[in-house]
Amino acid sequence: xxxxxxxxxxxxxxxxxxxxxxxxxxxxxxxxxxxxxxxxxxxxxxxxxxxxxxxxxxxxxxxxxxxxxxxxxxxxxxxxxxxxxxxxxxxxxxxxxxxxxxxxxxxxxxxxxxxxxxxxxxxxxxxxxxxxxxxxxxxxxxxxxxxxxxxxxxxxxxxxxxxxxxxxxxxxxxxxxxxxxxxxxxxxxxxxxxxxxxxxxxxxxxxxxxxxxxxxxxxxxxxxxxxxxxxxxxxxxxxxxxxxxxxxxxxxxxxxxxxxxxxxxxxxxxxxxxxxxxxxxxxxxxxxxxxxxxxxxxxxxxxxxxxxxxxxx
Amino acid sequence: xxxxxxxxxxxxxxxxxxxxxxxxxxxxxxxxxxxxxxxxxxxxxxxxxxxxxxxxxxxxxxxxxxxxxxxxxxxxxxxxxxxxxxxxxxxxxxxxxxxxxxxxxxxxxxxxxxxxxxxxxxxxxxxxxxxxxxxxxxxxxxxxxxxxxxxxxxxxxxxxxxxxxxxxxxxxxxxxxxxxxxxxxxxxxxxxxxxxxxxxxxxxxxxxxxxxxxxxxxxxxxxxxxxxxxxxxxxxxxxxxxxxxxxxxxxxxxxxxxxxxxxxxxxxxxxxxxxxxxxxxxxxxxxxxxxxxxxxxxxxxxxxxxxxxxxxxxxxxxxxxxxxxxxxxxxxxxxxxxxxxxxxxxxxxxxxxxxxxxxxxxxxxxxxxxxxxxxxxxxxxxxxxxxxxxxxxxxxxxxxxxxxxxxxxxxxxxxxxxxxxxxxxxxxxxxxxxxxxxxxxxxxxxxxxxxxxxxxxxxxxxxxxxxxxxxxxxxx
Numbered sequence: 001x002x003x004x005x006x007x008x009x010x011x012x013x014x015x016x017x018x019x020x021x022x023x024x025x026x027x028x029x030x031x032x033x034x035x036x037x038x039x040x041x042x043x044x045x046x047x048x049x050x051x052x053x054x055x056x057x058x059x060x061x062x063x064x065x066x067x068x069x070x071x072x073x074x075x076x077x078x079x080x081x082x083x084x085x086x087x088x089x090x091x092x093x094x095x096x097x098x099x100x101x102x103x104x105x106x107x108x109x110x111x112x113x114x115x116x117x118x119x120x121x122x123x124x125x126x127x128x129x130x131x132x133x134x135x136x137x138x139x140x141x142x143x144x145x146x147x148x149x150x151x152x153x154x155x156x157x158x159x160x161x162x163x164x165x166x167x168x169x170x171x172x173x174x175x176x177x178x179x180x181x182x183x184x185x186x187x188x189x190x191x192x193x194x195x196x197x198x199x200x201x202x203x204x205x206x207x208x209x210x211x212x213x214x215x216x217x218x219x220x221x222x223x224x225x226x227x228x229x230x231x232x233x234x235x236x237x238x239x240x241x242x243x244x245x246x247x248x249x250x251x252x253x254x255x256x257x258x259x260x261x262x263x264x265x266x267x268x269x270x271x272x273x274x275x276x277x278x279x280x281x282x283x284x285x286x287x288x289x290x291x292x293x294x295x296x297x298x299x300x301x302x303x304x305x306x307x308x309x310x311x312x313x
Numbered sequence: 314x315x316x317x318x319x320x321x322x323x324x325x326x327x328x329x330x331x332x333x334x335x336x337x338x339x340x341x342x343x344x345x346x347x348x349x350x351x352x353x354x355x356x357x358x359x360x361x362x363x364x365x366x367x368x369x370x371x372x373x374x375x376x377x378x379x380x381x382x383x384x385x386x387x388x389x390x391x392x393x394x395x396x397x398x399x400x401x402x403x404x405x406x407x408x409x410x411x412x413x414x415x416x417x418x419x420x421x422x423x424x425x426x427x428x429x430x431x432x433x434x435x436x437x438x439x440x441x442x443x444x445x446x447x448x449x450x451x452x453x454x455x456x457x458x459x460x461x462x463x464x465x466x467x468x469x470x471x472x473x474x475x476x477x478x479x480x481x482x483x484x485x486x487x488x489x490x491x492x493x494x495x496x497x498x499x500x501x502x503x504x505x506x507x508x509x510x511x512x513x514x515x516x517x518x519x520x521x522x523x524x525x526x527x528x529x530x531x532x533x534x535x536x537x538x539x540x541x542x543x544x545x546x547x548x549x550x551x552x553x554x555x556x557x558x559x560x561x562x563x564x565x566x567x568x569x570x571x572x573x574x575x576x577x578x579x580x581x582x583x584x585x586x587x588x589x590x591x592x593x594x595x596x597x598x599x600x601x602x603x604x605x606x607x608x609x610x611x612x613x614x615x616x617x618x619x620x621x622x623x624x625x626x627x628x629x630x631x632x633x634x635x636x637x638x639x640x641x642x643x644x645x646x647x648x649x650x651x652x653x654x655x656x657x658x659x660x661x662x663x664x665x666x667x668x669x670x671x672x673x674x675x676x677x678x679x680x681x682x683x684x685x686x687x688x689x690x691x692x693x694x695x696x697x698x699x700x701x702x703x704x705x706x707x708x709x710x711x712x713x714x715x716x717x718x719x720x721x722x723x724x725x726x727x728x729x730x731x732x733x734x735x736x737x738x739x740x741x742x743x744x745x746x747x748x749x750x751x752x753x754x755x756x757x758x759x760x761x762x763x764x765x766x767x768x769x770x771x772x773x774x775x776x777x778x779x780x781x782x783x784x785x786x787x788x789x
Contacts, residue, residue, distance in 0.1 A: 002559050003576040097541045100550035101560050109364060116363075157578060259579050311578040 005099050006161045007312035012095040013149075013165035016111070019088035020142035021173035022075050023135045025052050028207035033068065035199060046071040051180045052207075055081060072131065077123035085138055089118050102158050106148040114141040157258055160251040161311070167251070168304045171244035174231055175300065177207055179293045185224040186289060201227050208239045228289065229281045241296060242276040248303065249273045255311070265306035272299050322466050322726040323738050324389065333467075335392040335787055338503045343387070343729065343736055351731055354496045355386050361492060382485065383780035388493060388500075389728045389741060389762040396507075396786040399462065399470050399745070400756045402654030405645060407458045407747045407754065410477055410632045412648040414454035417631055418444045428647050429640045437637075438685070439630030441593060443600060447617060449626045450525050451751045456624040457516070457588070458747040459483075459761075462655065464726040471656045471723070472641070473742060477633035478625060479590050482761040483746050484548035487512060487555075489783040490759075505788040507758040513555035515748055515755040516588075520556075522750035523622050524585045532585035535561045535575060539591050539607045549590050556588075563591070568611030571618045586622045593627050635684045635718045636662060659721055663714035672719040676707055679719040694771065696722050725771055728782065730764055740765045742773050743784060758786035 029049040046066035050059045053075055062080060063070040078084045093115040096108060103111075114137075121134050146166070153159040178185070184200040201222045205211045210230060217236060218226050235242045249269045256262035284292045325336040332340045362381055391399070416423050417434050424431055434440055459480025461473040490509050494501060517534065524532035538549035540562050553560035559575065566575045566584060574581035589596060595605040600613035615621045631637065637644075639660035645653045661668040661679075672679060676695050683691040693706040710717045727738035745760030762782040763773035773779040 001578050002561060002565050003578055004562065004565050005559070006578045094541060097546070097550070100547075101554040105365070112364065161578075313576070 001102070001157055003312050005102050006157065007308070008095040008099040009102055009158055009162045010165035010307070010312060012092050012099070012111075013145075013162045014169040015088040015092040015095070016142050016145050017166050017169040018083060018173070019085045019092070019138050021169070022053060022083075022085050022088070023138035023142075024207050024209060025049055025177070026072065026075055027132075027135050028203045029071070030068075031206060032199060032203045048180050049075065052176050053083065054176060055083065073123065076131075076134070077121075086118060086123075089114060089138075089141070104148065104152040106152045107145060110141065110145040110148050114145075157255060160254050160258075163251045164248060164307060167244045167248045168300060168307070170239060171241055171248070171300050172297065172304075174208060174239050174241060174244070175293055175297050177204060178228070178231055179290075179297065182289045182293055185228045186285070197224070198222060204231070210237060210239065213237060225281060225285070228284075232284065232292075233276060233279055233281060235277075242273075242279075245269065245273040245276050252307075263306070263310045265303060265310050268299070268303050268306050272296075272303065321724050321738070321740070322464060324464070324726050324728050324741075326738075335390045339388070339390065339500070340729075342500065342503075348735065351386065355384075355731060358384050358386060358492050358496060361495070362488075365488075382775045383766060384489060384492065385730050385739075385764055385766070385780050385782045386493070386496065387729050387731050387736065388783045388785045389743075389764075390504075390785045390787060392787050393789060396758055398654065400758070402470060403460055403745055403747050403756055404754050405649065405651060405654050406460060406472065406475070406641070407455060407749055409641070409645040409648050410458065410475060411452075411454050411749060413644050414477075414626070414629055414632050415452050416648075418628065419446060423644070423647055426647060428643050429637070433637055433640070434631055437631045437634065439593070439628070439634065441628035441630075443613060443617070444626070444628040448619065450619065450622045451523055453523055453749055453751065454626040454629050455632070456519055456523055456749050458749070459744045460655075460747060461742055461744050463723060463742045465724050469656050471658050472638075473658060473723075474635070475633040475638065475641070476744075477629040479592065480744070480746065481545040481548055481590070482744055482763075483512065484551040485781050486746070486757075486759060486761045486784065488551075489761075489781055493783045504785060507786045507788045509757045509759045512746070512757045513552065515757060516552070517556050517558075518752075519748040519750035519755060520586050520588055520622075520624055522752050523624060525619055525622055527620065528583075528585035533558075533583060534586040534588065535559045535566075535584050537561050537563070537566075537587050537589040537591055537596075539595065543590075545590065552588075558588075561587075563596075563606070563608045566609045566612075568609060568615055571615055571620055573609070573612065573615045573621045584621060586624060588624050593630065596623075596627070635660075635682055636664070636715075639718065658723060661719045663710055663717040663719065668719075669710070669714045672710065672717075673707055676703055676710075676719075678722065680722050681706060681710060681717055681719045684716050684718060694722065697771075722771070725765075725773075728762075728764065730766070730780075730782075732766060732768075734768075737768070739768075740771050740773065741782065759784040 026049065029045050033045045044066060046068065049071050050056055050066050058081065059066065059074055063074065074081050074084065076085045079087065081087065093111050096103060096111040100108060117137060121130070126134065149159070149162055153162065181200065181204050184197045201224055202211065204227055205214050205222070208231065214222065214227070214230055217230060217234060220226065230237050231240050233242050234240045235246055237243055252266045252269050256266050325333060325340060327333055359381065362384060413423065423429055424434070455477045457480060459476040459482065461476065462470045463473050464470055486509060520534045521532050534556065535558050536549060536553040536556065538546060538560055540546065543549070550560055561575055566573055573584045575584050591607055594602045595607040597608045597610065597612040598605045599610045616623055616627065639657070639662055642653045642657050645651060661672050663669045663672055672681065679695045681693040681695070693703065695703065725740040725742060728741045729736050730739035732739065741762050741764045743760050743762050745756060748755040762784040763775070764780045764782055765771055765773045766778060766780045
């Protein structure tokens, strides 16, 4: 297939997934900031949201302070923020239009109707209640897009590129949440924050929609090291780094087999997968959770670039 | 039902009020179907069109970059006899267009015979010197033509305009039929409507047939688009999908060693035939507009080396502007030795002093068009314009007469159309598509019927508020 088509499919899925991740982060931040004083942590949750979205610098250029109004505006609706939810959905549709021929009617419909609906929300007049509906709409769009791809696409390179975009973005989002919140997940620091950190842990789970999953997997109350385990090494958890890489590896292998050759992307992904499959939480804590996450973000980025170099240009 | 206007030829109702045979069942159906059902179906059609994204962009209209072309749910019907005459005429005309182009870029016998003036070829801004003496694969220039025809009486088709560059609209012909089959399946039981959905297969066969001689047994065909901001982008992606070929932009291709390749996930792949929906000016920044980002640097050199086929060929603009139009009857006679089957509308060429004088004296009765205009822009409809507009336009014509032609205001035929006031006659035209391959000419029965939705309006262009209809050719 055309490299540009592959690239558009890859980025289409990335942007849809990015929109959903942002919606979940905003939802979790709202919840946390709505707690009475003293229940949350001492940090400003709105600052954390900006940090997780990875746009501290561009945000600071535009706003004095991170608060509900400014962060909501910037992450959800701003046209200045290239990765705001609105822009993600706009770019997703632009990409979808350029690869109409590679999408099934159902996928196009999911994106196109979302784009039409997006324009019904007026960021200047939106109420809290409507904003909650907006976040739901974004999550549902992503679920619908994902579901239609899964149910309707031919299992060939187009599908694999679309999956890869989705998974690389997802791994990045989970790692960013961990990167910003790692300090509350360190076993020893649990005492520092005291039991009040509980709401932080719960919030992390909420931002990856894993509160229920957690209880099913561990059958235990929320413990920070288990939260870290769930998001990093647990292969049952679809947003964990391990699960993302298990699948990235699989689709890259499918591509390699289909095209009859492999390259840097396959090699990099295999080494990351091995690291995650054989990793233990104790070792990760031992050698530094923060360092681990930072390295993962770099590695994941490298895989994305390798996919780009190998197939998309 | 409103009565027909006595001044115009109505395709359904004869002047004595009787229904013409082809429309008999439809007229009965229109009389019996409740209006709210029609209204409901129309809304349904609009909903479907918006969902699937059949939109077009209106240039210079920033507020709404994507619009829907209104679709009229009442089909326009031609009987088999009418169609046979029309399609014979179309084949004849396109054949002559191709011969004219080949001659104009090679031997120029038509100039020596004094049939057309020299400046019509050399003085034409869309004449491409690069194509002088340049062979094109199989000597075919116009593989895809869209010929705009109108009717003014039961017996004659008039050609209004030839489109030999990148004619668009065929996706509407196909989608309109799909929608009609979906909304009114019962009508197709009573009417033996000739199918159009083989168009994409015919197009692909045509494109493959014109591949360069040195291409592989199964040539690679691509559709080249300027990109998603082009007004016809929906059609480009729609056709690529139906053809099963890649939808490429200039940046997807590159030239290496006199061959053209596209970038794929498996590395470079040779391209043999480009169905290009990009104008000459933009296909190769090295040969034409250097500021264009839409083309492929070096594409012309591959073309000139005979290693890729462009459909349509470069330089076909000299065959379809409104100045050469007026010579078409003579061009047909010169190359084919036949009388034209389709008529030409009387045309005054403002480049000729006596014609110019006539035009200026009678401007309020005439339609005056820019020779290189399209889409209904840059034209004056004398009878519908106010004094000031006419004066301004006359000044423009006087300043550069060679840029204008004029024609009488044609009494375009009308067809029943579902509008605000109910079912009423509205003016229509028709753009059938003619495919010319190495092996033969293919014309799918039907075409795109455009309809002027406002009462009395004669402008059918979608950019000017026109709509479309499904066009039925009855197989009986």
